[in-house]
Structures are given as C-alpha cells and as structure tokens.
Amino acid sequence: xxxxxxxxxxxxxxxxxxxxxxxxxxxxxxxxxxxxxxxxxxxxxxxxxxxxxxxxxxxxxxxxxxxxxxxxxxxxxxxxxxxxxxxxxxxxxxxxxxxxxxxxxxxxxxxxxxxxxxxxxxxxxxxxxxxxxxxxxxxxxxxxxxxxxxxxxxxxxxxxxxxxxxxxxxxxxxxxxxxxxxxxxxxxxxxxxxxxxxxxxxxxxxxxxxxxxxxxxxxxxxxxxxxxxxxxxxxxxxxxxxxxxxxxxxxxxxxxxxxxxxxxxxxxxxxxxxxxxxxxxxxxxxxxxxxxxxxxxxxxxxxxxxxxxxxxxxxxxxxxxxxxxxxxxxxxxxxxxxxxxxxxxxxxxxxxxxxxxxxxxxxxxxxxxxxxxxxxxxxxxxxxxxxxxxxxxxxxxxxxxxxxxxxxxxxxxxxxxxxxxxxxxxxxxxxxxxxxxxxxxxxxxxxxxxxxxxxxxxxxxxxxxxx
Amino acid sequence: xxxxxxxxxxxxxxxxxxxxxxxxxxxxxxxxxxxxxxxxxxxxxxxxxxxxxxxxxxxxxxxxxxxxxxxxxxxxxxxxxxxxxxxxxxxxxxxxxxxxxxxxxxxxxxxxxxxxxxxxxxxxxxxxxxxxxxxxxxxxxxxxxxxxxxxxxxxxxxxxxxxxxxxxxxxxxxxxxxxxxxxxxxxxxxxxxxxxxxxxxxxxxxxxxxxxxxxxxxxxxxxxxxxxxxxxxxxxxxxxxxxxxxxxxxxxxxxxxxxxxxxxxxxxxxxxxxxxxxxxxxxxxxxxxxxxxxxxxxxxxxxxxxxxxxxxxxxxxxxxxxxxxxxxxxxxxxxxxxxxxxxxxxxxxxxxxxxxxxxxxxxxxxxxxxxxxxxxxxxxxxxxxxxxxxxxxxxxxxxxxxxxxxxxxxxxxxxxxxxxxxxxxxxxxxxxxxxxxxxxxxxxxxxxxxxxxxxxxxxxxxxxxxx
Numbered sequence: 019x020x021x022x023x024x025x026x027x028x029x030x031x032x033x034x035x036x037x038x039x040x041x042x043x044x045x046x047x048x049x050x051x052x053x054x055x056x057x058x059x060x061x062x063x064x065x066x067x068x069x070x071x072x073x074x075x076x077x078x079x080x081x082x083x084x085x086x087x088x089x090x091x092x093x094x095x096x097x098x099x100x101x102x103x104x105x106x107x108x109x110x111x112x113x114x115x116x117x118x119x120x121x122x123x124x125x126x127x128x129x130x131x132x133x134x135x136x137x138x139x140x141x142x143x144x145x146x147x148x149x150x151x152x153x154x155x156x157x158x159x160x161x162x163x164x165x166x167x168x169x170x171x172x173x174x175x176x177x178x179x180x181x182x183x184x185x186x187x188x189x190x191x192x193x194x195x196x197x198x199x200x201x202x203x204x205x206x207x208x209x210x211x212x213x214x215x216x217x218x219x220x221x222x223x224x225x226x227x228x229x230x231x232x233x234x235x236x237x238x239x240x241x242x243x244x245x246x247x248x249x250x251x252x253x254x255x256x257x258x259x260x261x262x263x264x265x266x267x268x269x270x271x272x273x274x275x276x277x278x279x280x281x282x283x284x285x286x287x288x289x290x291x292x293x294x295x296x297x298x299x300x301x302x303x304x305x306x307x308x309x310x311x312x313x314x315x316x317x318x319x320x321x322x323x324x325x326x327x328x329x330x331x332x333x334x335x336x337x338x339x340x341x342x343x344x345x346x347x348x349x350x351x352x353x354x355x356x357x358x359x360x361x362x363x364x365x366x367x368x369x370x371x372x373x374x375x376x377x378x379x380x381x382x383x384x385x386x387x388x389x390x391x392x393x394x395x396x397x398x399x400x401x402x403x404x405x406x407x408x409x410x411x412x413x414x415x416x417x418x419x420x421x422x423x424x425x426x427x428x429x430x431x432x433x434x435x436x437x438x439x440x441x442x443x444x445x446x447x448x449x450x451x452x453x454x455x456x457x458x459x460x461x462x463x464x465x466x467x468x469x470x471x472x473x474x475x476x477x478x479x480x481x482x483x484x485x
Numbered sequence: 486x487x488x489x490x491x492x493x494x495x496x497x498x499x500x501x502x503x504x505x506x507x508x509x510x511x512x513x514x515x516x517x518x519x520x521x522x523x524x525x526x527x528x529x530x531x532x533x534x535x536x537x538x539x540x541x542x543x544x545x546x547x548x549x550x551x552x553x554x555x556x557x558x559x560x561x562x563x564x565x566x567x568x569x570x571x572x573x574x575x576x577x578x579x580x581x582x583x584x585x586x587x588x589x590x591x592x593x594x595x596x597x598x599x600x601x602x603x604x605x606x607x608x609x610x611x612x613x614x615x616x617x618x619x620x621x622x623x624x625x626x627x628x629x630x631x632x633x634x635x636x637x638x639x640x641x642x643x644x645x646x647x648x649x650x651x652x653x654x655x656x657x658x659x660x661x662x663x664x665x666x667x668x669x670x671x672x673x674x675x676x677x678x679x680x681x682x683x684x685x686x687x688x689x690x691x692x693x694x695x696x697x698x699x700x701x702x703x704x705x706x707x708x709x710x711x712x713x714x715x716x717x718x719x720x721x722x723x724x725x726x727x728x729x730x731x732x733x734x735x736x737x738x739x740x741x742x743x744x745x746x747x748x749x750x751x752x753x754x755x756x757x758x759x760x761x762x763x764x765x766x767x768x769x770x771x772x773x774x775x776x777x778x779x780x781x782x783x784x785x786x787x788x789x790x791x792x793x794x795x796x797x798x799x800x801x802x803x804x805x806x807x808x809x810x811x812x813x814x815x816x817x818x819x820x821x822x823x824x825x826x827x828x829x830x831x832x833x834x835x836x837x838x839x840x841x842x843x844x845x846x847x848x849x850x851x852x853x854x855x856x857x858x859x860x861x862x863x864x865x866x867x868x869x870x871x872x873x874x875x876x877x878x879x880x881x882x883x884x885x886x887x888x889x890x891x892x893x894x895x896x897x898x899x900x901x902x903x904x905x906x907x908x909x910x911x912x913x914x915x916x917x918x919x920x921x922x923x924x925x926x927x928x929x930x931x932x933x934x935x936x937x938x939x940x941x942x943x944x945x946x947x948x949x950x951x952x
Contacts, residue, residue, distance in 0.1 A: 131731050131840035174680040185678050187687070188655060203927040209836040210868045211652050212905035213641040213691055215912055215920050215949055216931045220654070220687030224680055241737040264598050270708040272739075308785075314777060369676040373598035401677045438679035445682055453682050460670040463938060464683045470937035471930060482682055 025112035031091035057116040064106035069116040078233040086200035099169030105446025139168020158183035173444040174224030181400030194234035198472035227478035243306035248340040249333040260376035275304040278397035290353035368432035369403035369441030403441030492579035498558035524583040531573035536583035545700040553667035566636030572913025578947040606635020625650035640911040641691030648867030661701035665939035694945035710773035715807040716800035727843035742771040745864035757820035835899035836870035836908030870908030
C-alpha cells in the first residue's frame with residue numbers, strides 16, 4: 019500500500035530500551051512475533067508495521083516508567099487499546115515500544131449525582147455500559163466496535179448517536195496524560211464547564227497518542243431515557259432521504275440516531291438476512307425521551323418523511339421490535355462483506371455540511387460505478403458523515419489502485435464542499451496528506467505544538483502530521 | 486489592587502511600531518488618552534493599564550498587518566471587542582497596541598440548511614440574533630452582557646442556558662485566526678464533526694488573545710423552539726433548591742435555563758422592583774420544545790420541586806408573563822447594586838460538580854457574613870457555576886483586603902471540591918495564580934504551547950499564564 023511510510027530506526031536506543039524494559043516489566047514485556055504483529059495491526063488496508071516489543075501496563079506509573087525509558091533513549095512509544103482503529107494508528111514505522119493498556123480496565127469512580135465517571139483507558143464502552151446499567155446511566159458514544167475508551171478519546175471517535183450526544187470531544191470532561199517526558203498531568207477538574215486556561219482536554223482528544231498517552235478519562239454520562247422508539251422509512255432516492263434529514267435537523271427534532279443506508283446496502287441486507295425491504299435508500303431512526311415525547315418525535319418525523327416521498331414507514335417502542343427494525347443496520351457490515359466473499363472492506367470517512375450530503379453520496383455512487391468498484395454506503399446522516407465501504411480483492415493491484423483513486427477523489431470532494439476527510443476515524447498514517455489539503459496553513463502550527471510537547475518525536479511518530 | 490501586574494516595556498519597539506501604524510492606519514489609529522484608557526479598562530476591579538495606541542481594524546488583513554508590525558518590533562498586541570470581560574483581559578501591562586475589532590461587525594454567511602453561520606468578531610450576540618430572527622434561527626449562548634462573539638469565543642463564555650446548549654467551546658465550529666507571526670489560519674472546515682488533526686478550534690476558544698487574534702468565527706445555530714415556557718419556584722433553603730437541581734439533571738429534564746437566586750438577591754429584587762416574592766432561595770427556569778413538550782417539562786419540574794419543599798410555583802408560556810416571571814433575574818444586577826449605592830460589584834465565578842453546589846453556596850454565604858461582606862449570589866445552577874457579587878466600597882482598603890481574602894478562599898474551596906476558579910469569565914490577569922493551584926503540573930505544558938506559537942510573547946502578554 020502506498021500509505022505505509024518508513025521512518026529511520028534508532029537501533030542503539032531501541033536495543034538499550036528493550037533491555038531496561040525487560041528487566042522492569044518481566045512477564046509483562048513481550049517480543050514474540052505474533053504479539054508484536056498483533057500490536058502493529060489494525061482494521062486497515064495499511065500493512066502491519068510491528069513494534070519491537072509490547073509492554074502491558076497496569077497503572078499510570080507503569081506508563082510513565084515506559085515513557086521515561088523511551089524518552090531517555092529516544093525510542094518511539096505507541097499506545098494500544100483494542101486495535102480497532104482504522105487508519106494505521108498503531109503501526110510502528112520507526113519501531114519502538116507498544117504500550118498495551120487493556121489491563122488498565124477499571125471504572126475508577128461513578129458520580130451518579132453529577133452524571134460523570136472516571137475510567138482507566140482500557141475500559142471498553144460495552145464494559146462501561148454494563149457497569150453503569152444498574153444505576154440507570156449510560157455512556158452514549160457508540161462507534162460500532164467495542165473499542166476502548168482510551169482509544170475512542172485518542173481518535174475523537176463518535177458513531178451513530180453523535181447527532182444527539184456529540185462526539186468524544188463533547189463527552190470528555192478531563193484526561194490524565196503521561197507526557198513525552200514521562201510527567202503526569204490532569205487537564206481539568208470535574209466541573210461541567212471551565213474557562214481555566216488552554217483547553218488541553220480537547221487538545222488531547224483526537225491527538226492519536228502523538229502528544230501523550232491518556233491514562234485516565236473523566237466522562238460525562240446520561241440517564242437511560244424513560245422511553246426509546248425506533249423507526250424505519252424508505253425513500254425513492256438518496257436526495258429524498260437527505261432532504262428529510264435536513265428537515266429533521268432544521269425542525270430541531272432531537273433524534274438520537276438517524277442513519278442512511280443506500281440501495282446497495284439494503285440489497286445486501288435482504289440477501290444476507292433474508293429480508294424483503296424495498297431496495298431503495300432507507301433511513302433508520304431512534305428517538306430518546308419521555309413516553310409521550312418519543313411518540314411525538316416519531317410522528318413529527320413521519321410527517322417530514324411523507325413530505326419527501328417516504329414510504330413503508332414503521333415505528334415501534336418495544337425492544338424486540340426495535341431490534342428487528344434496526345436489523346438492517348446491525349447486519350450491514352457483514353451483509354456488505356457477503357456481497358463479495360473473501361474481499362476486504364476498506365472504509366472511507368468523509369463528513370460534509372448536511373446540505374451537501376445528497377450531492378456527496380450521489381457523486382460517490384457514480385464515481386464508484388465508473389471505476390468499477392463495489393462501494394455500498396452507510397451514513398451518520400444527521401452529521402453529514404458517511405462511509406463508503408470499498409469491497410476489494412487486495413491481490414488485484416489494479417483494483418487496489420482504482421480504490422486509492424476513489425479514496426483520493428472522495429477526500430478531495432469532501433474538502434471542496436467545506437467538509438473533512440475524516441469525520442470520526444482520525445488521520446493516522448492513512449490521511450496525513452489530506453490533512454494538509456484540508457487545513458493548509460494551520461498544519462504547521464499543529465507541528466509547532468507537536469515539537470514543543472514532544473521535541474524528540476517519540477510519541478507515535480509518523481501519525482497525523484506530514485513527514 | 487494586588488492583581489494588576491507590571492511587565493517591562495520595549496520602549497524602542499513601541500515607538501517604532503507607533504510610527505509605522507500611524508502611517509498605515511491614518512484616522513483609524515488613535516493615541517488620545519481617553520481612547521487608550523477605555524481600551525485598557527474592563528468590568529473589573531483590576532486597575533486600567535492603557536495600551537499605547539488603538540487601531541480600528543476593518544478586515545482580517547488589517548489585523549494581520551498590525552500583528553506583523555508588532556511581531557517585527559516585539560510589541561504587545563491586544564484584541565478588543567466590547568470591553569465587557571471581567572478579569573483584566575484587555576489590560577496592557579507592557580503597553581502595546583490594542584486592536585479594536587468593533588468595525589468588523591458583519592454576518593458573513595448564514596447557512597440555514599446546515600444551522601451554521603460565519604461572523605466577524607465584532608458582531609455582538611444581540612446583533613446576530615436580530616439578524617437571524619427572520620430565518621427562525623438563534624444563537625443560544627447568552628453571557629448577560631451584549632458581548633462581541635470574538636470576545637465570547639476568546640474567553641470561552643457561556644451563561645444562563647449553557648445547561649442545555651453548552652458553552653462557546655460547544656458552539657464554535659471553526660475560527661479564522663491571525664497568529665503571532667501575522668499568518669492567517671482557519672482551524673477547521675464547516676462539517677459538524679471532524680477527527681482531522683489537533684483541535685486548534687478548541688485551543689483558540691478560551692485562549693484570551695494570547696495565542697492569536699480571532700478574525701472570523703463559524704458558529705452552530707439553533708432553530709427557534711416551537712414553544713418556550715418559564716417557571717419560578719421558592720425553596721426553604723439553598724440545599725432544597727440545589728437538591729431539586731440535581732434531580733432535574735439526573736432525571737434528564739432538558740431545561741434550557743435553571744438559575745438560582747439566594748435569599749439576599751430575592752430581598753434586593755423585592756426592594757428594587759417593588760415585588761413581594763418570598764424572601765427565600767428561588768429557582769427560575771426556562772423550557773424549550775414543542776407545545777406539548779414544554780408543558781410536560783414544566784410539570785415534571787414541578788413534581789421534583791415539590792419533593793424538595795418547593796412552594797409558590799408558577800409557570801407560563803406567554804412572552805409577557807414569562808418576562809414578568811423572570812424579572813427577578815433580569816433585575817438582579819441592578820437590584821444588588823442598589824443594596825449599597827455607590828458600591829462596585831466584583832463578581833466571583835467558581836464552578837463545582839453540582840453535587841457540591843449546595844455546600845459551596847452555603848459556605849460562601851457564611852464566609853461572606855464572617856468577613857462582614859455583602860455578597861449576594863446568583864448561580865447557573867445546572868452547571869454548578871455561581872457568582873457571588875461582592876458589593877464593595879473601593880475606597881475602604883480594609884474592606885477590599887477582606888474581599889480579596891474572600892475571593893482567594895472561595896477559589897481554593899472550589900478547587901478543593903474538584904471544581905474550577907472560573908466557570909465562564911476566564912483567567913485574564915486576575916486568576917493566574919489560581920490556574921496553577923487548579924491544574925498544577927498541566928500549566929507548564931500550556932506555557933510550552935504559548936512559547937511555541939508566540940515565542941516573543943507579544944500576544945496579550947501577562948494573561949492566563951503565571952509570569
């Protein structure tokens with residue numbers, strides 16, 4: 019793949035650091051090839067670049083100890099959560115040490131009265147929600163994968179219900195971070211808002227391990243809603259579905275989720291799950307609120323959908339029926355893969371102003387067809403964020419080249435529409451060039467911050483910033 | 486006042502810069518004493534420190550031109566909006582140039598379909614809302630004063646409805662900034678969310694002009710709600726009122742505003758506006774939603790209030806009646822000043838986790854009485870943010886010293902409760918020492934960022950960071 023980059027290795031430093039860390043961490047220090055490969059591999063088409071060793075940290079002090087050794091010997095240090103990131107975030111292009119945070123999996127504190135909690139970075143979102151359920155609370159951000167909260171924070175993740183609850187940037191109150199010199203800072207206290215100095219919390223959210231390693235996160239929580247209802251509606255075209263989404267947003271309907279499936283995805287789901295949905299673009303919705311409120315919301319949506327030619331409208335409030343209604347969305351990933359057995363699915367992640375969503379999705383459908391690519395589209399429509407999943411035969415170099423052309427074309431299109439090359443997956447290795455296309459003159463100032471906080475470039479080198 | 490600091494002046498540089506800028510800006514360049522004093526004075530008890538000259542900018546390029554001259558000659562440059570900040574943000578402790586942005590007052594673009602707009606920094610929030618009204622849109626952040634949106638962005642302002650709509654950090658999509666070298670950057674595109682690189686937007690929000698001058702802001706907008714209702718309720722104690730607030734937040738009631746007035750404020754309002762409200766702590770609320778939704782919300786609130794001994798509950802939906810209900814809040818500032826004619830009101834701004842709000846307000850009432858100070862309290866209770874307004878005879882040095890003791894004690898108390906010394910006013914000159922008490926080890930990393938982006942310390946020197 020073109021995107022994997024190589025950086026010079028500091029062999030002497032790495033060797034020295036490996037010796038020290040082996041002594042310090044004993045059985046929690048690993049250099050086996052399989053372990054290393056696993057830690058340099060994520061859900062991406064960028065090839066694996068393994069670190070030289072993996073250390074399993076059990077505490078913030080462990081992380082600080084690793085970083086101090088790496089700082090002293092100018093060795094790369096790369097944080098690892100669950101390995102579900104999508105742009106080669108955990109690759110080790112200059113080698114170095116992977117710090118696995120999965121053992122740091124404790125929910126440290128839940129403050130039910132304040133609707134917040136403190137968690138270690140290895141807690142996954144499902145584990146947190148299981149922990150919270152008895153208290154009637156939940157953490158809303160849902161990127162699909164059962165990712166770790168540290169990783170979700172580091173990539174500024176979001177997902178299907180960001181339209182209502184925001185992204186990680188909106189739901190992190192504070193982080194504890196081990197900085198590049200091994201010192202430990204806390205970016206904010208636990209108040210709901212603050213004007214105290216530079217917003218280091220938001221600087222760390224989305225910094226992808228390049229400015230420090232997040233070792234604890236203070237999160238906002240939500241009360242589990244009194245009622246949840248779901249709805250589904252088919253549309254004659256992507257345009258009609260997107261017009262409906264715009265009406266929903268302008269009307270101020272507080273939808274919790276509003277997902278777009280294009281016709282190819284619906285077809286794939288019909289085949290995969292033996293359903294008989296109309297094979298046209300579809301919106302799937304979820305409403306959170308009071309018993310009366312969710313009914314009111316669903317009715318308001320139904321009227322807006324009808325204005326735009328929506329049909330086959332269904333809504334329900336019971337959990338079993340809700341799961342059935344949403345089955346098309348839950349099955350979408352596997353159904354898409356089944357369109358082409360043995361393929362690899364490579365996801366794009368552009369996000370545009372919602373007034374441009376129909377144009378962007380329509381153009382992406384056309385372009386994929388022109389290039390002879392299979393690229394079904396699922397979108398977090400309320401945010402203008404959508405994923406075209408390229409179903410690729412990775413052994414076919416010509417097809418991969420056409421896929422790269424598509425990705426490049428789509429990122430450029432989104433940027434030309436005042437959008438972004440990444441709504442929620444992050445830059446990683448894969449999108450560094452697009453960051454410059456997107457933000458141009460701002461990028462050198464990001465690089466200045468990086469150099470100020472990590473002068474030896476040991477924190478996850480080769481990510482975010484162009485070389 | 487102890488808080489005003491002096492910094493060394495670069496006399497040669499200043500003289501040179503004044504000569505160049507006078508040539509460049511002609512009638513928009515001012516050195517008259519009154520103009521300079523006005524630009525070094527804000528609503529604060531910190532004494533005025535006037536800049537050496539004031540330049541009225543009409544464009545981003547004007548701002549860049551001023552900054553380039555100041556950069557070349559190492560002269561301070563201080564952004565000025567409406568002068569309503571509260572912690573000496575526009576003081577010129579090392580002299581330099583004040584850049585007045587009030588002529589940059591254009592709403593550049595409104596994208597109704599995307600619920601966003603682009604504004605110049607001199608647009609005030611009232612001007613923006615007047616501009617938007619015909620399109621059924623509004624910008625929710627309301628800090629009380631008719632501040633400029635540039636200033637609100639720079640101080641991470643919020644106000645009465647942050648409990649529902651968040652603070653400036655949540656409502657700014659992107660900023661255009663003139664950096665310390667005079668270059669112009671845009672921190673993000675117009676997509677609703679992005680994971681593209683470091684969050685420079687949030688780094689600039691709340692940076693108080695110390696990292697760059699904000700010359701354009703892309704803001705999220707809201708649709709004007711279908712219905713608004715207001716309510717008022719009295720409580721036997723601050724504890725009972727705060728317990729109710731906690732229930733409201735835990736219950737997930739989407740209140741748009743929930744304001745606490747302590748007994749002294751209610752007394753002051755009764756005297757000032759000839760009302761006969763029960764002279765006990767009071768909550769004032771506003772609900773936004775559908776016609777049915779606001780009624781449901783008000784009813785749910787009423788039940789929660791009753792559980793906590795609330796009485797004298799009133800609610801209404803008509804605008805005239807709503808204004809009457811909220812009169813106590815609208816008149817609070819003037820009513821407090823009237824408690825002690827000729828006094829100066831100095832506002833504190835702590836914010837604590839809401840589970841600690843009752844303790845903090847109660848302790849503040851007791852401490853003020855012990856110190857012989859008059860300090861009525863108004864709070865944005867849903868956020869845990871409250872302002873004790875010290876009514877001071879500034880000629881009485883002993884009283885001012887006691888007030889300083891109170892401020893110091895209160896900031897320490899909030900920090901000890903995992904809260905912040907500033908919920909929404911910012912650090913400015915006044916709270917620099919508390920920033921270190923609050924965030925300790927994180928502050929040197931803020932200073933590294935400052936040095937990286939502004940190596941000659943020309944952008945609003947003497948603010949936020951300890952000397």
